[in-house]
Amino acid sequence: MKSLTLIILLFGISTAAIASQSYNVEVTKKGFEPSRIEVNTGEKLILNITRKVKTTCAKKITVPSENIEKDLPFNKTVSIVFTPNKKGEISFGCAMKQMLGGVIFVK
Numbered sequence: 001m002k003s004l005t006l007i008i009l010l011f012g013i014s015t016a017a018i019a020s021q022s023y024n025v026e027v028t029k030k031g032f033e034p035s036r037i038e039v040n041t042g043e044k045l046i047l048n049i050t051r052k053v054k055t056t057c058a059k060k061i062t063v064p065s066e067n068i069e070k071d072l073p074f075n076k077t078v079s080i081v082f083t084p085n086k087k088g089e090i091s092f093g094c095a096m097k098q099m100l101g102g103v104i105f106v107k
Ligand SMILES: [Cu+2]
Pocket: 057, 058, 094, 095, 096, 097, 098, 099, 100
């Protein structure tokens, strides 16, 4: 019986690892939209970000806790991918001390 439980447990873990969630984010004159995103812990997260305005300080996106920093070319979709492994809040924003930014809620 113990081994059966282990198999079920392993199966559960691998399913969670395969699952992914993706969200589209745009940079508009208001900043990042949406600026609040709710995601599940343990699932691969894909954020597809498109900068729609030419004049903004958000020409880059940073996710400091994940060591992510990426350029956001005008009108071109850039994806950032990581797996949130614990519940809580992950902030993201422009490279300039996140003057424009948002929060990812990991539940
Ligand atoms: Cu900025």
